[in-house]
Amino acid sequence: xxxxxxxxxxxxxxxxxxxxxxxxxxxxxxxxxxKPQIEAAVEKQTNLDLMLExxxxxxxxxxxxxxxxVEANLDDxxxxxxxxxxxxxxxxxxxxxxxxxxxxxxxxxxARLEVNEQGEGNWTRIMRDxxxxxxxxxxxxxxQQETAGSEPQPASGETLNFNVENVEIGNASxxxxxLSTGQxxxxxxxxxNASNITLGTEFPLAVRFRVETAQPRFxxxxxxxxxxxxxxxxNEFAVSGLNAVFDMSGxxxxxxxxxxxxxxxxxxxxxxxxxxxxxxxASLANLTLNTDLNVKGFGDKPALDGRIELSEFSxxxxxxxxxxxxxxxxxxxxxxxxxxxxxxxxxxxxVALSELAITLDDTRFNGGGSYNxxxxxxxxxxxxxALNVDRYLPPTAEGNANAAETPETQTDxxxxxxxxxxxxxxxxxxxxxxxxxxxxxxxxxxxxxNLTIKDIKASTTAKDGLLQVDEFSGKLYDGSFGANxxxxxxxxxxKWRVRxxxxxxxxLPLLTDLAEVDMLSGGANIKVAVDTTGNRIxxxxxxxxxxxxxxxxxxxxxxxxxTRMACQGIALANQDTLTATDWGTATPFNDMRGxxxxxxxxLNNTDLVAALAGMRLExxxxxxxxxxxxxxxxxxxxxxxxxxxxxxxxxxxxENVVIPVECRxxxxxxxxxxxxxxxxxxRDTLKDIAANAAKAKAREEVDRAKARAEEKVxxxxxxxxxxxxxxxxxxxxxxxxx
Numbered sequence: 150x151x152x153x154x155x156x157x158x159x160x161x162x163x164x165x166x167x168x169x170x171x172x173x174x175x176x177x178x179x180x181x182x183x184k185p186q187i188e189a190a191v192e193k194q195t196n197l198d199l200m201l202e203x204x205x206x207x208x209x210x211x212x213x214x215x216x217x218x219v220e221a222n223l224d225d226x227x228x229x230x231x232x233x234x235x236x237x238x239x240x241x242x243x244x245x246x247x248x249x250x251x252x253x254x255x256x257x258x259x260a261r262l263e264v265n266e267q268g269e270g271n272w273t274r275i276m277r278d279x280x281x282x283x284x285x286x287x288x289x290x291x292x293q294q295e296t297a298g299s300e301p302q303p304a305s306g307e308t309l310n311f312n313v314e315n316v317e318i319g320n321a322s323x324x325x326x327x328l329s330t331g332q333x334x335x336x337x338x339x340x341x342n343a344s345n346i347t348l349g350t351e352f353p354l355a356v357r358f359r360v361e362t363a364q365p366r367f368x369x370x371x372x373x374x375x376x377x378x379x380x381x382x383x384n385e386f387a388v389s390g391l392n393a394v395f396d397m398s399g400x401x402x403x404x405x406x407x408x409x410x411x412x413x414x415x416x417x418x419x420x421x422x423x424x425x426x427x428x429x430x431a432s433l434a435n436l437t438l439n440t441d442l443n444v445k446g447f448g449d450k451p452a453l454d455g456r457i458e459l460s461e462f463s464x465x466x467x468x469x470x471x472x473x474x475x476x477x478x479x480x481x482x483x484x485x486x487x488x489x490x491x492x493x494x495x496x497x498x499x500v501a502l503s504e505l506a507i508t509l510d511d512t513r514f515n516g517g518g519s520y521n522x523x524x525x526x527x528x529x530x531x532x533x534x535a536l537n538v539d540r541y542l543p544p545t546a547e548g549n550a551n552a553a554e555t556p557e558t559q560t561d562x563x564x565x566x567x568x569x570x571x572x573x574x575x576x577x578x579x580x581x582x583x584x585x586x587x588x589x590x591x592x593x594x595x596x597x598x599n600l601t602i603k604d605i606k607a608s609t610t611a612k613d614g615l616l617q618v619d620e621f622s623g624k625l626y627d628g629s630f631g632a633n634x635x636x637x638x639x640x641x642x643x644k645w646r647v648r649x650x651x652x653x654x655x656x657l658p659l660l661t662d663l664a665e666v667d668m669l670s671g672g673a674n675i676k677v678a679v680d681t682t683g684n685r686i687x688x689x690x691x692x693x694x695x696x697x698x699x700x701x702x703x704x705x706x707x708x709x710x711x712t713r714m715a716c717q718g719i720a721l722a723n724q725d726t727l728t729a730t731d732w733g734t735a736t737p738f739n740d741m742r743g744x745x746x747x748x749x750x751x752l753n754n755t756d757l758v759a760a761l762a763g764m765r766l767e768x769x770x771x772x773x774x775x776x777x778x779x780x781x782x783x784x785x786x787x788x789x790x791x792x793x794x795x796x797x798x799x800x801x802x803x804e805n806v807v808i809p810v811e812c813r814x815x816x817x818x819x820x821x822x823x824x825x826x827x828x829x830x831x832r833d834t835l836k837d838i839a840a841n842a843a844k845a846k847a848r849e850e851v852d853r854a855k856a857r858a859e860e861k862v863x864x865x866x867x868x869x870x871x872x873x874x875x876x877x878x879x880x881x882x883x884x885x886x887x
Contacts, residue, residue, distance in 0.1 A: 180205040191221075195275050198222040203233075213237030213251070223271055232257025232320070251314050258321035258339075268329050313346035333363040348381040351389065367399035384419040391415065403472025409433045422447045426455070434470035435462050442493065449522060450498030461488040461508065480540035486510050491517075498522050505531070512536045526585040537596040574684045581638040582614035599662040600625070614639040628654030628672060644682050645689065651675040656704065671704020671741070679747055690774060691749045700742040701759075711736040711810065714826045715764055715785040716797035718808040718834060725796035736761060750775040757783075763791035763799070770812070779823060781812040782830070806837045 184201045191199040203217025213236060220230040235254040263271045318341040325334040340357040356373040373393040379386050393411040398404070413429030424444040431438045442455035464484040468475060476484060488508040495501030500520045507514040518529035592605040605623040609616070615637055622631040632649035657670035679695035682688065713732040720727050741759035745752045752772040759766035765788050770781030784807035790799050809830035812823045 180207055194277065196223060196277055197228065197275060198225075223274065227259070227261050228271065228275075229261070230257070230259040231255070253313065253316045255318045256320060258318070258323075260323045262323065262325045264325075264327040264329055266328050314344060316341065316343040316346065318342075331364055335359075335361045337361075343377075348379055348383075351376045351378045351387075362399075365400035367401055368397070370396040382420075386417050386419075388415040401472075405470065405472035407434050407471055435466050436460075437462070446497055451522075452497040453493045453495060453500055455493045457489075457491055457493060459487075459489040461486050463487070477543050478540065479542050479544045483510050483540045495519055507531075509536070521585075524585055525583065526587075528587045530589045532591040533593065535594040536592060539596055539599060572685050572687060575686065576636075576638065576643070576684055578614070578638050578641065578643065578684065581611070581616065581636075584611040584616070586611035586616075595623075600659065601662070625651075626655040626659045628652050630654065632677075641684075642682050643684055645680065647677060647679045647695075649675070649677040651677075656701070657707075668707050668709065669701075669704065670707060671701035671738075674700045674702075693747050693749055695747045697745040697747065697752075698743070699745070700740070701738075703737075703739055704741065705738060706736040708734050709736055709824055710734060711761060711764070711766070711785055711824075712791055714810055715787065715808040716792050716794060717826055718831060719787070719791070719799070719803050720794075720796040721831070722803050722806075722834075723796055723798065723800065727794050727796045729792065729794040729797075738766065741766070745772070754781075757781075761785070763787065763789040764808075767807070772816075777815050777817045779812055779814060779816045781824075782827070783810040783812060783824070784808070785810060806834050809834060 181204055184205070188199045188201060191197055198221065200220045200222070201216075201218075202220065204215075205217070206215035207213060214234075215236075216231065216234040218232060219234070221228050233254065233256040235252055237251040237253075261271075265271075318339065321339040322335065322337040323339075324336075327333065336358060338357065338359045340355075342355045343352060346352045354373070354375050354377050356371070358371050359368065360371070361368045371393070372395075373391075375391040375393075376389045377387070378389075391411060391413055395409045396406060397409065398406045410432045411430070414427040415425070415429070416427075417424040422445065424447075426440055426442040429440050429442070437460040438457065439460065440455060440457045442453065442457070445452045445454075464487055465475060466485075478484065486508060487510075489506070491502045491505040493500065494503060498521065500522065501517070502519065503517045505515065505517050512533055512535060514531050514533040516529065516531035518527065518531070520527050586609060588607075588609045590605075590607040590609075593603065595602045595605055603624040606620055607618065607622075608620040609618050611617070616635070618632070618634040620631070620633060623629070628651065630649065630651045632647070634648075635644075635646040637644040637646075652674055653672040654675075655670070656673050657667060660666040660669060676698045677695070679693055679697075681690075681693040683692050710732050713727075716727055716729075739760040741757075743754050743757035745754050750773060752774065754771070755769040757766070757768040757770075765786040766783060767786055768781055768783035770779070770783075772779055786807050787799055787803055787805060791797055809827035810824055811827040811830075814823045816823060
């Protein structure tokens, strides 16, 4: 036992001697006397030119080091400089294996990082050429292997325990300059203050900095305050009382100053893979996002639980605050009240939205949806009340912008537009093939292109490049419509299939609202069946194939009086002149129907018919969609009395003849001036009238001959048989000649 006791005494004595020796060395040895040796050692091992201009101090209790005014140059240029560095560690805390840093102070750090035109950073030239120094690869392998072998050691349950009373970093700056790109970034006025840093308890942290960039010219002044906490195992962290303010300005904001803020609390557990945002708020100018969110799982299948709210804001005010160009809209009051809120949830790997509410000015949308992180599948069900998209369109220019242009100017601008805007693909096929969608959408009322559509329902699915609009229906101007569309994008030449059914849609208000055209009225019934292929407008038109059948039960042609046109032809046939002046500007009709055969850009119609007063409209023609050209030959077949004007009397000469009408021209320019009396085809009508007249005259001659023959026979019979017998014979002869 005495041996053990003496051994312990010996160890304690050795420790005390060592401590005393260190204390005496610190007290006696002046480190400033060794500045030249330190500078020479650094210059020997590196390319740095070290200058220790200030005093070097050290202490034993607490164990500390102090450096003042240190500078290192690289290639005769400043690389790093330091005004002051103070680091003090409590000596006895090291003995107790619980290190306690009394003070760490770093003041006036100035680092200069530069990349030359060849893309080489100056920091890569700090060390001398490897050939000039002893190889260290072999020596370094062992520590790396030892470190790798020692990584599992924390599993023993031992935790790190240390305390830092005070950390101060002041007036630090870093300058980065890239000569190969012209970019430069400066971090300056970097300040950090923290105190009483102990694992397992909260400590305050304050950070301030300024960052500037040259391309683009941009500056950020940041100020961050928070309370931080980390457990001793360093796998659980928390931030509370976060208040971060960033004042930004520069070219990205059009010279305006913009403020962004972050507030709230954060917590994360790396071992359990959980994270929490509590009362978290992020704002940029007048845009504010609030959330409470829990995340479980940091891999590819996280589970979310929480709520997100985007407070109501004005898009136009936001753009103004950010120094961005304003959005011009037909209604200057729109985009002034935008908001969003939703609950977040779902199974692991799925982000599910519930109680989703979106506000767009006067419009409200409600619904929900989900997004699968693994498959990219998007499911949405959204319903809205009323939306007028015309309010969000750019305002129309006053007057016609082309009115002041000369024909030559218009031609040149058209040719220029044609050469500068080559046709491009409509859809990104590769992207479409990756879509996985199931979307249902409903809207109570939609105003678009001045059309009012109600009770809209739409259902869309997409998978493996096959997109289907299974339903697109609604109510439109006292009628209804339904359509379904299929797009097969599985090949580079996508196939389109369009089917639509329109029932009793009133054409007058529809065309008036859509294009300010009031030429036609009546309830339209239309069936559309069109197939085409391609991914450009020209290809879709050229490859279109199908038909459109239409029927208008009752209606009228407005601004066109077909009755007057017919009477003009009848008056010519009657060799008379019309005297009526109250013809009106419309032509009523019943049951107009026909079929348009679609062959590329051409629509062919061979069976147009309609019932008019005393006439039957018959016609055929073509519509060239590419040239916006109409070429129709119509005929007004006279089947009864047309008008009270005597010159338009329907005689046996004109009954059942066709009065020709032609409709030709560009249907986008002057629709009302397309149709007129067709004088060139009226010659055929005159032939029919002449034939009818010849037939009538022949019938008259036959009737007169029969009458004369009957009279002669009667006279002879009277002479031979007397009056009484003559009457009976007369009756018999009438039957014979008839």
